[in-house]
Amino acid sequence: MMLPLNPALGATFRPPVMEARRWLEGVSFPPDRPLINVSQAAPVDPPPEGLRRAIAEASLEQAQAHLYGPVLGNGELREAVAAEWTRAYGGTVAPENVAITQGCNQAFCAAIATLAGSGDEVIIPVPWYFNHKMWLDMQGVTAVPLACGQGMVPDAEAAAALISDRTRAIVLVSPNNPSGAEYPAETLRAFFDLARDRGIALVVDETYRDFDSRDGAPHNLFADPDWGDTLIQLYSFSKAYRLTGHRVGALIASAARLVEVEKFLDTVAICPSQLGQIGAVWGMRNLGDWLTGERAEILRRRAAMTEAMTRLAGWRLKGCGAYFAWAEHPFAESSAQLAPRLVREAGVLLLPGTMFMPAGDPAGPRHVRIAFANADAAGIGALADRLAAIR
Known part of the structure; x- marks a missing residue:
């Protein structure tokens, strides 16, 4: 017999970032084509010394x-x-x-x-x-x-x-x-x-x-x-x-x-x-001066993301700032299916728009979120190249 469950908690969706990480299970990424992880908005480096x-x-x-x-x-x-x-x-x-x-x-x-x-x-x-x-x-x-x-x-x-x-x-x-x-x-x-x-x-x-x-x-x-x-x-x-x-x-x-x-x-x-x-x-x-430098680097990456999206046929950049790009993709499938496919076929982990929209909202399946802050300009260029190769 199952113990009682708060129905409000039971009806709440599971943590999206953890759900996306499960898409990596059983997928390998060769050294010359490592995973590009643009799923989570968090620094990957430690604080300054x-x-x-x-x-x-x-x-x-x-x-x-x-x-x-x-x-x-x-x-x-x-x-x-x-x-x-x-x-x-x-x-x-x-x-x-x-x-x-x-x-x-x-x-x-x-x-x-x-x-x-x-x-x-x-x-x-x-x-x-x-x-x-x-x-x-x-x-x-x-x-x-x-x-x-x-x-x-x-x-x-x-x-x-x-x-x-x-x-x-x-x-x-x-x-x-x-x-x-x-x-x-x-x-x-x-x-x-x-x-x-x-x-x-x-x-x-x-x-x-x-x-x-x-x-x-x-x-x-x-x-x-x-x-x-x-x-x-x-x-x-x-x-x-x-x-x-x-x-x-x-x-x-x-x-x-x-x-x-x-x-x-x-x-x-x-x-x-x-x-x-x-x-x-x-x-x-x-860390005032250091933080000024961090901001400048994020703005450079924002510019790189904006430029990279112009090279992706059929994609539309709807918003871009701070750590994030919100983009409309050109594929017939929902972003809920596209996102795990990108892991397997492109070595890219991003989040589908369905994770950010009400169920049934037609905008969710059409969009993805790209958390680009942890990718430098070269990494953002490689991301665009991989997305461009997807059919």
């Missing part, structure tokens, strides 16, 4: 680095984030507005846990980030899809038509995962004004803010003196400082909201990683 040494020294010399810390994160990191956000966004962010989480995924889960319960609704543009959809499903919260328009940018007026008496929040990701789209400041302001007018939250996930192609702040929402009444922002240190395994993210919200966030975090993690927080602080203080 200085950051690693800071973590190692803390592990050896700081006893508190191995103990529980404050649920909302260490004061040193919260203060550093508040100071940098105040400088970068031209508004006022205090340490009391900052919670440190076990990665940005946990920041999203915490934010939604404070906003919505079973039977409520949250509006999310499609294609969506699949972990966001998974968490909403697990909580019994209905994800209401919002189609994107030109340049894969959502429209606030279209979102307004989807708001019901059960709507609790709108979630935006910019630069976007999976489309790479960078939402204009006026788009974010329009959504902010809509959310404020309707008495709902605007959750803005800026995991990839450090790789935005635009100079300066991508929006001025924090300049609003009452931003905390509407805005919840999410961030990740994983991409900026290659701290993926240390799981360090941030949630920026009103102090009153963080009272509720603390309840959630205390029950699921107690506190964020001490060593990861130490690494994040060190990175913020010492």
Whole structure:
């Protein structure tokens, strides 16, 4: 006899990246034609040596680095984030507005846990980030899809038509995962004004803010003196400082909201990683120039990806930015079948659009996501050559 199963969890799809990795089972890749893995948006190299040494020294010399810390994160990191956000966004962010989480995924889960319960609704543009959809499903919260328009940018007026008496929040990701789209400041302001007018939250996930192609702040929402009444922002240190395994993210919200966030975090993690927080602080203080170089390299790879797609007959690049390209393929088959075929026939691992779209949406089978950030210009060229050879 089977044990009981939470039906919401049972109905949630399996983790897409892990599903894609299973396509590699039984497939071999010769040394002269290795796998090109553009499936996951995560750095594959470790942090710079200085950051690693800071973590190692803390592990050896700081006893508190191995103990529980404050649920909302260490004061040193919260203060550093508040100071940098105040400088970068031209508004006022205090340490009391900052919670440190076990990665940005946990920041999203915490934010939604404070906003919505079973039977409520949250509006999310499609294609969506699949972990966001998974968490909403697990909580019994209905994800209401919002189609994107030109340049894969959502429209606030279209979102307004989807708001019901059960709507609790709108979630935006910019630069976007999976489309790479960078939402204009006026788009974010329009959504902010809509959310404020309707008495709902605007959750803005800026995991990839450090790789935005635009100079300066991508929006001025924090300049609003009452931003905390509407805005919840999410961030990740994983991409900026290659701290993926240390799981360090941030949630920026009103102090009153963080009272509720603390309840959630205390029950699921107690506190964020001490060593990861130490690494994040060190990175913020010492890696500004290095991060500028990382951004420049990602922008070079973005340019290489854009150029490479022009050489692929029948393919259409719909969005490209940060770590991602969202592309329409020319084949009759669904991307759900095409993606595993590319592993076998081209030695390429990417994710099908069906993993980012509602079931039955015709756009899903027509698109793929290419996480190009871990491929240099030569690797992106080889990727295009392999895709061009597929029939």
